[in-house]
Amino acid sequence: MKKVVCFGEIMLRLAPAGYLRFEQAQAFEAVYGGGEANVAVSLANYGLDAAFVTKVPDNPIGQSAVNEMRRYGVDTSYMLKGGSRLGIYFLEKGASQRPSKVVYDRAHSSIGAAKKEDFNWDEIFAGADWFHFTGITPALGDNVAEAVLESCKKAKEHGLTVSCDLNFRKNLWTSEKAGKVMATFMPYVDVAIANEEDAEKVFGIKAHGTDIEGGKLSHEGYKDVAKQLKERFGFKAVAITLRGSISASDNNWAAMLYKDDEYYFSRNYAIHIVDRVGGGDSFGGGLIYALKSGMSNQDSLEFAVAASCLKHSIEGDHNHVSVSEVKTLMAGDGSGRVQR
DSSP states (O other), X not given: OOEEEEESOOEEEEEOSTTOOGGGOSSOEEEEEOHHHHHHHHHHHTTOOEEEEEEEOSSHHHHHHHHHHHHTTOBOTTEEEOSSXXXXXXXXXXXXXXXXXXXXXXXXXXXXXXXXXXXXXXXXXXXXXXXXXXXXXXXXXHHHHHHHXXXXXXXXXXXXXXXXXXXXXXXXXXXXXXHHHHHHHGXXXXXXXXXXXXXXXXXXXXXXXXXXXXXXXXXXXXXXXXXXXXXXXXXXXXXXEEEEESSSSXXXXXXXXXXXXXXXXXXXXXEEOSOOTTHHHHHHHHHHHHHHTTOOHHHHHHHHHHHXXXXXXXXXXXXXXXXXXXXXXXXXXXXXXOOO
């Protein structure tokens, strides 16, 4: 298969051990991650040729981020060096009725200072057939949004399929600005991915009959959301993850796919969460792999949801699972029995 190119930010994640609160921590565990970086690692784990495009500082921390991606088989040829720093986020994992908390320290990051001229998309897209980005990347600054728009235009010139996870982050921009900026990319997008809130926060399209805080999700409401998104932007497919939050520790997890004018719903998983960061990214990675592999629409959705279900059991941002492990869960073996 031809390669998949992912463009975005990789960050240093610092977290107290286990479920300690920030105030209790005397040390922080360090890992690396980011929306598009997580997708690239998933795809590499599945055996695809995945390349990650970003900009990191030319110092040992930036090199460590490069090494992290290289370690999992991701092509790091286009992880450019420059700028002053790598973005950081601090994570306090929640439990039971106490929610997780994230504190960002990403101002003036290398990717946040990047310009569209930094990236040679003609070279980057050579040998590729899929391009993925998220709504987090253009939220880093107007200059980065310009780079994203340029990447989308070049991707279509090269005939690539383009996927976008809307990934709204209220700490980075307002809904009003997100809607205006993200709308400029949507004509180039073939596959749109969102969670229960993204369509409303970015484009004002709300799922009726849904209470996210109460864990009530309406299938009919999300069918209407997907249809409106497709009608407004002409997407070939719309995927929406459906998270029923019982508590910080336990969720119901499923998804919907609207493709070829048909609606598909996955099975629901009752998951006990070890680490939910990267859950949506693992869904995106699973969906891209399945669609590229020629799976049916229903199987593509089931693969993506099963992959993401497994991610919730894994520490860190990345989803360290194989195709065979995902297919085992798809087939109904979720017992968790020891493999000998």
